[in-house]
Amino acid sequence: MTIAARYEIEYLQYLGPEGALVAEPPADLADPKVLLPLFKQMLFVRTFDSKAIALQRTGKLGTYAACLGHEATHVGIGASMQPDDTFAPSYREYGAQFMRGVKPREVLLYWGGDERGNDFSGPKQDYPWCVPISTQMLYSAGAALKFKLRGEKNMAVAVCGDGGSSKTDFYAAVNSAGAYSLPLVLCVVNNGWAISVPRSAQTGAATLAQKGLAGGLHCLQVDGNDMIAVLEGMRRASERARSGEGGSVIEFMTYRLHDHTTADDARRYRDEAEVKDAWKRDPMTRLRTYLTAKGAWSEAEEAAWIEECGKRVDEEINAYLNTPVQPVEAMFDYLYADMPEDVRKQRAAALALEGRA
């Protein structure tokens, strides 16, 4: 039998669900000094998330996509990037965005129905929220191509979900990353569900990571609830990207502990027992256990930090709630750099309707 090609998909896990090391980790990444700020960031994100949901429930926010359970993956991705890389989120990667300087009030503005949330404090070249699934994976290939053509040692990082890995744009990104050997890191956050469709119904592939083989990319599956594995996975991809070795697909194994969004009711299609079971693999718990065991964290510190998070988030919420609605001309003013005559006339008409001719 002649074999034309052979492949293996590696799986990374260091910090198991119990909070103990289950494999020898890269020493620098297991260092509590490295992990502690990330853990604190995860707590901040979780605080933000629950308050945002509450805001939606009380009618003060539009549909909101929770990130409950994804904190290690999102924060770890954000922590692995340089400011002048490009980041392209889908719609729930708050942890990564905060690491890059986006303010919670900006996130709230966007989900509150105001485009200004995308004109954020994060890096100017970063992409805004992207609602059409996985299109961000492909335009990020374009961003990576720019880095490559210009000889810049940056990488483009894009995130989609398990469902998103079925999208043709995802495959196009894989294909072009391979064809041009692009500094592109395609992060597939496999949280088990795409709204009501389970991972098993999306594809016959045993892993989502292996989709990268279709383009000859580096493929890796990591425990997305294990911050050390997330960081190590991203480091490998980043080193490849920056050294010209090309693109990667990383599948982060995690779980969507919440409904898909606040507009969804997961009880219609998902067994509560599954969710209960998934809580055992919560990324927060295991990192807390680990840091506490290392003497780097305590209950008291946590209580204080959570209070602090609450205050900070409340400030952000207030800033959001106090942001006045854009004037009607905002509909027209950002459409073209040079406003065409017809648009100008319609703008005037819209102003006139408000008695602001």
Add this chain to the structure above:
Amino acid sequence: MTIAARYEIEYLQYLGPEGALVAEPPADLADPKVLLPLFKQMLFVRTFDSKAIALQRTGKLGTYAACLGHEATHVGIGASMQPDDTFAPSYREYGAQFMRGVKPREVLLYWGGDERGNDFSGPKQDYPWCVPISTQMLYSAGAALKFKLRGEKNMAVAVCGDGGSSKTDFYAAVNSAGAYSLPLVLCVVNNGWAISVPRSAQTGAATLAQKGLAGGLHCLQVDGNDMIAVLEGMRRASERARSGEGGSVIEFMTYRLHDHTTADDARRYRDEAEVKDAWKRDPMTRLRTYLTAKGAWSEAEEAAWIEECGKRVDEEINAYLNTPVQPVEAMFDYLYADMPEDVRKQRAAALALEGRA
């Protein structure tokens, strides 16, 4: 190191370029009685091809896509199908279509600028020529889905090129074949070139077959110039499809010995030495050598058969050339089953322009 998944891509080759067996073939397929009619069909296709090119060169046919060098793959695919399967060609699989009952005159009509070429004598459910690259791979997934939903033991076979395997539709077909476990055979005819773009520029993947791994499909690479390998590859895929085991991607390694189409001039971008070298792997030569060695074929038989092919093709060409142009109303008559009022009025106006009110 934990490994999440492992894969191998097998390569099939039995009849080497010299016309000798290079591996133990499946006994039934190596039988000259099986191979002889297919070889004769290959010769017929090659005759047709060269006459069609001549027809184009003399202004009697529109742009034509030659199949020179692809005969073993195309005829082998056609030979591996049942009449009630669905076949979806791209635009050069004459060998497969003839095996399914499509007449050469019909092929010529289509390339001669007449839609009636798609209303052919082949199986009624077969798809017409498909110009938008690889979209046929995806609608064939839909055809396969119909077989599956209806419990029919058929398969859908679709063919695209190496370039076509970059198309998002191809990946969507792979993805859905895996998700639904469809009786779908995706045939990638890797002839080294997509117009001027070499295979190496399309993707970073080592094989095109492995693209099937993205959907968990059965993947196989075969020597597409070796009829035995083509038949064996198709048989494996067909058995899987008909027994409910799901879809396959088969990469057929062959070479485009002609320009892309008659509208192309390959000398602009391709080294003639490469073409010369590829002739050494010509599917026709090796099968001729094999059959002759087995005493199943002779120079005299070949001369007679080629003459016969010429006559048959000429008859077809005459039938094509004698087919009158469709009347102007043909533009309107096949648009909807029930002609809308506006279309009816425009039809009348078009007739009136011809003085045929």
Add this chain to the structure above:
Amino acid sequence: MNQAQTMTKIDPNASTPAAITLIEAVTQALAYEMRADDRVLVLGEDVGVNGGVFRATAGLHAQFGSSRVLDTPLDETTIAGLTVGLATQGMRPVAEAQFDGFMYPMVDHIVCHAARMRYRTRGRLSCPMVLRVPWGGGIRAPEHHSEANEAIFTNVPGLRVVMPSSPQRAYGMLLAAIRDPDPVIYFEPKRIYRAYKEIVPDDGEALPLDVCYVLRDGTDVTLVTWGAQVKECLEAADRLAAEGISAEVIDVATLRPLDFDTIAESVSRTGRCVIVHEAPKTAGFGAEIAARLAEESMYDLVAPVERVTGYDTHIPLFRLEMKYLPSVDRIVTAARRTLAAS
């Protein structure tokens, strides 16, 4: 078929099924036709156990099972391609695009294959499919969930493009669309999914496609619209009536092919026409209606045609979206303007 249908008044005393919403009428039509014709199947994202993000397919999976109600992988290209494959092989697929803003990847298979298969094969193959698309703004949804993009398809030969605007029409036109031997894009005005209820007998009676529906007779001005704006137009007609202006309201219902005769007949009586739609003005489908008037009804017009539409910009996120959508005020003002002219 090419004649106006006046909105049927149901006798509430005859039989008394419960009144249902537009979205419930969609579900009812799907269930009816799936029972009647085993070639009919439903596919899309989350249409299965979940019953669709708008609940259009609620209960169908339980009733008909996984081989009639298929969740698809998350890819609109896939949905379109599978649908073309199923339809060309004799099935009657009804596909769902989850939202208007996600249908763009479907354009290729719809334009290149669904709309052409019959033409290309001289009738050997055909593509009797329906694509259901929740359409339009005004529900405070996120980005790309509020688009009025019917103009993508109205210039494409071989398609039917329809948009019901009441529970009864939703039911009757969906049955007609599924039974139609050619591809139908069936836009559903999501803002009025649950706006009001009508009694819709589940009798399998289709309503005709390719015709406009006259919702209200009038003599002074013709309001022509489709989709959710039917609501604003009827309200505008009420307001105008209070001023003594009699407005006829026409629901175009099928955009392609257009029943222009009904519009022309109305304008021949009123001499004035206000076209109302949610999509941006420039090259929106309203342009076609105005163009036909300019070609065929010029001598009937006593005032310039008016279009009241979405502005030529993207529908804003929801804090501003209601300022984008055509309002009753804008319609009334335009109608008055036509009355003031000449």
Add this chain to the structure above:
Amino acid sequence: MNQAQTMTKIDPNASTPAAITLIEAVTQALAYEMRADDRVLVLGEDVGVNGGVFRATAGLHAQFGSSRVLDTPLDETTIAGLTVGLATQGMRPVAEAQFDGFMYPMVDHIVCHAARMRYRTRGRLSCPMVLRVPWGGGIRAPEHHSEANEAIFTNVPGLRVVMPSSPQRAYGMLLAAIRDPDPVIYFEPKRIYRAYKEIVPDDGEALPLDVCYVLRDGTDVTLVTWGAQVKECLEAADRLAAEGISAEVIDVATLRPLDFDTIAESVSRTGRCVIVHEAPKTAGFGAEIAARLAEESMYDLVAPVERVTGYDTHIPLFRLEMKYLPSVDRIVTAARRTLAAS
């Protein structure tokens, strides 16, 4: 910018570059701007060593190398997505769709991202890209190589949609398109790629977008068109002149945003308008022009507007295609009809 430009007459004695075709003017503009601005790059299928299937990029690969002239994998979704990525990161990509019929998979990235990035981010990011599309029928090409599908984009806010119809305008408008800070769909009428030559100085002078070009002055009837039909309209004007009818010919050139003022001004003098385009009639872009006339020029019109267009069917394969395209005869007849009216 919003005013008509009369076609510049080049003084043939000044400097004497060789006259070039429309497609050569495209190449010349690409090369000029690639020299002038190192952010400009070209990408598409076969645009590299092969120089494009129409030779639009001939020689560019040799001149600028593989990092400025990129062959892409065979996927239009990919081309569109890469282009959006490049443009949003500060490059000035000029992408090619090999033929009109292959651009549909690009619709999603163009509508959802290219047209919206500036709007969505309140100006933080923008998408200064050009998509070049060989457009239209009449070259005896295979299926899907002959489509007039500009209406796909003319209802989309945030885009510019342009179509030059002479070597000079091809050069000047392509330079303008590349320099434009927003996305431009640049349709190239392939039937007249090599129809005639003009002297086009390679001086880097852009021509304005967003304006109509008056190609011929006239007083009796206004012929409004774009793309390859400019040829038929100019011929029709000659034929009409022979009958003593003076036809003004306007090349719309930029469809979105539309310079309606130039058209309105002309019709205010002629009172008659024939709109000519290759795309199917219903909801083709001609409808928008007719609609604007119905709204804003009604009192100027002395005859109904006429549209002479492709029929509402797919352009047939090449044996019949010339019967589909608007002919000089059909244009002349329509113009005469407007003269006969009233």
